[in-house]
Amino acid sequence: MxxxxxxxxxxxxxxxxxxxxxxxxxxxxxxxxxxxxxxxxxxxxxxxxxxxxxxxxxxxxxxxxxxxxxxxxxxxxxxxxxxxxxxxxxxxxxxxxxxxxxxxxxxxxxxxxxxxxxxxxxxxxxxxxxxxxxxxxxxxxALRLPPALVAIVSFMYRYLFVLADEALRLMRARASRSGAGAPGRRAGGSLWWRGKVAGGMVGNLTLRAFERSERIHASMTARGFQGEIRMLATPxxxxxxxxxxxxxxxxxxxxxxxxxxx
Amino acid sequence: MSWINLLAPVRLHIPDGFLSTTVSLVGWLLAVGAIGYALRQTRGQLGSRQIPLMGVLAAFIFAAQAINFPVAGGTSGHLLGGTLAAIVLGPWAAVLVMTAVIGVQALLFQDGGLLALGFNIVNMGVLTAFTGHFAFQLLKRILGEGRTSLLVGGALGAWVSVMAGAAATAVELAASGASPLGVALPAMAGVHALIGIGEALITVGALAFIYASRRDLLDLGARAPAKAAANWVIVGLGIALSVAVFSFAASPHPDGLERVAADAGFLGRALGPVYTLLPNYAIPGISNQVVSGVLAVVLGTLVVFGITWALARRQRRLGA
Known part of the structure; x- marks a missing residue:
């Protein structure tokens, strides 16, 4: 999971x-x-x-x-x-x-x-x-999947580890701010509160991802990207x-x- | 509550082997159609931003699925993400983002099968994006623009999207002869009625955070093309439903359904205490287990919608 x-x-x-x-x-x-x-x-x-x-x-x-x-x-x-x-x-x-x-x-x-x-x-x-x-x-x-889809998946793979690290940092921050109760006793507030904290983390990550994609797009455009990813001839x-x-x-x-x- | 622990691993990622070859191919046809249309729509919407934006946000959904919070009895709430993506980006962009996520999970982590990938994309990508989007639009029409409609619509959309994905998974498993619908539907819908609450909580938290800090981002989803979407999705759902019904009729093993009806659903009895509102997740007086299972899901959705609508009306009156 x-x-x-x-x-x-x-x-x-x-x-x-x-x-x-x-x-x-x-x-x-x-x-x-x-x-x-x-x-x-x-x-x-x-x-x-x-x-x-x-x-x-x-x-x-x-x-x-x-x-x-x-x-x-x-x-x-x-x-x-x-x-x-x-x-x-x-x-x-x-x-x-x-x-x-x-x-x-x-x-x-x-x-x-x-x-x-x-x-x-x-x-x-x-x-x-x-x-x-x-x-x-x-x-x-090479097996004729739509080039845009393959490019999207390539980008995802490239930034998977970056964003997973950001998620891990968020979770580490939450863990270090949360006292762990005695075994068998629940730590943290109500279900609603815990959900809100997790939701805030996801919202935070959304913004970081969005702004990162804007920076990436700007630097790609600066290097001449026009919306197509080219590929060498298939052997x-x-x-x-x-x-x-x-x-x-x-x-x-x-x-x-x-x-x-x- | 121990049965939740038991069933919690039954998520929506269907591995290979559980869907019949015919059902898998139908799933691929639906997925290919949706992806092709989504590629064209987002290209028009985003231009050269399409590839970097969709790619990075797919990585984001993947990472966000790991953020969880403890619920009760060792279970945890976590995010599927289709509705959040649909509200922030618009439904077609969400389809692409979720396709990338589900595809990488299958290719890289064997999370969900390759032949089953078609229906996994339809269940967790296309259905979640559109049910989430429609619920959100509906609330916006009732309440008007604003924070309340965003959060209430997000919560409703998230819950309904998880239920739609779960119900579709159950129908596909049943059409493949992997589980009688009378067992699969109540079991999947029952478990995911709870999982959906986790989805709703996280989605609302995330939307509230985005609304507070960068409200302008939400305009992207609001301006996204979706008008043409409704017809396409209804056509797709129609195809999926008729195929499911057809495969029941043509199934070489139609025995499972009657057998369950005769055995009076042992799983339904085991799950009994959970459904105090709808005993055994079946409506009394309707003998056919399957029909009444479907009705129960529809009724449950209507009840949740009614409560949300009433809350929303009250909020608006207080706000006015």
Whole structure:
């Protein structure tokens, strides 16, 4: 929830995965997630193949086969959103707790959703950890995202750490002015008062952000900015990139086939 | 109150795997349309300021989401930011700012999925910006310009925007077969009715601060183009709704809904004490759990709106 842990997730490296063109990595990760999402519930064999693929790709990055696995539990709390499925989907009974009946079909669907989500997160982690964010943005633009949108996201990334620091300073100031009560006793005033203080901090940050953007715009204009961000010509994909992409798509197509047929 | 702790992590960032492929694609279509239109609108509004202003303010929303305050029982109130952005910048600029925030959260922090990003942008970016904007405009029309209408409109807009995002998330999960609507809607709406109060408090605090120190900034949002917006958003909502209804009709597993109705909603019973006004978040006498869940959300919104309106009338009479 608190993203002030803003260490960029990118890990430097020179593995085969690191050296792939960002466009290939983006397309590959998105295709993987699409296939995982489209697979029917209970296609355990196909899920196993996809999981094996995440392990192989993670091992190829040189960061260790388990590194994506270790970080892949971020989406787990959302499982609560689907937790009623085993009880609400009609089907053969598996177990009974008082008035609640757990059905086989419901449990299969719930487990499938969790596995799909977990596989998708792992592939997204591999992409983020092996691609520097500026390269990722370059890839997005080369894949025909609107240049203005990519430029906005680039600016956001550039000033993310600056504004997060400002937010941290505000929170440190609040903490140093607030006495912490004895354990179990609430510090600070009423809910209304605490909300107002937090709101004032956000308002303060709004003004700082606004005025910073005005200064940035003035200095950009002074250097000749006219509203367009230009980009160098996009290099062509190498043979290695094409081979990786074709191999990956073939694997995903076969996995999808196995998932739908068997 | 321990169930709030339990459900608090269920925020609006949907990870991949929970939405079906069809639903995800519909979300992307809606998001692409909204972003494309927003890019053109803000370009006209801001000119060469568009890129630096939107970029820095997106970084601001991202940082502001980390500012929280303790509420009760270990939960904390924090900001989503769509309404604040919509009031300060106008709704279309807010759509862009929120898109950048949600996109970076997905790409950089795996907070929300990539395939689910389309609906995450629609839920937390487009819907929050426009419900916030409309609520704010409505209050301004009732109360006229001024501090009261700004703060009351901001509070109403913030609360309604969080509820709209939560309700939309529940509908999308249900359309994907990830949770029956009769469970998802009351659970999401119930939790976010409280989260929305935190959003409203922070939004009001921030607006009061800006009003006191740099009132001129608020003109930017007031002058922003939004007339054409209303029709677009209504069309978009219409599409989203009809798709949701259509996917229910076409769903290979329509079983969940009847089953919940038969089982009398165990989650609704567990959450019982919270909804003393509307027992089990359902209106007595209406048998269909889903219909009555939807009605309860609508009714809740109307009640909040009525209270706000009455307060606003009273304020104006005192002020006059």
């Amino acid at each position: 608190l993203h002030i842990d803003l260490a960029d997730q990118y890990r430097r490296g020179s593995s085969r995965v690191h050296r792939l063109d960002p466009r290939v990595k983006l397309a590959g990760a998105v295709l993987f997630i699409v296939v995982a999402s489209a697979l029917p519930a209970g296609a355990w064999g196909a899920y196993g193949l996809l999981f094996a693929a995440t392990l192989v790709v993670a091992a190829l990055t040189g960061l260790g086969a388990g590194f994506a696995l270790k970080r892949s539990f971020v989406a787990l709390p959302f499982a609560l959103a689907a937790i009623s499925l085993p009880f609400t989907v009609a089907g053969r009974p598996l177990a009974q707790f008082g008035p609640l009946v757990v059905s086989v079909e419901g449990t299969v669907r719930f487990a499938s959703i969790l596995i799909k989500s977990w596989l998708s997160v792992q592939m997204a982690i591999v992409m983020t950890f092996t691609t520097a964010f500026p390269d990722l943005l370059w890839g997005l633009r 062509v994909l190498t043979d290695r990139d094409w081979n990786a992409l074709v191999g990956w798509v073939t694997f995903l197509a076969m996995t999808a086939l196995i998932g739908f047929v068997f």
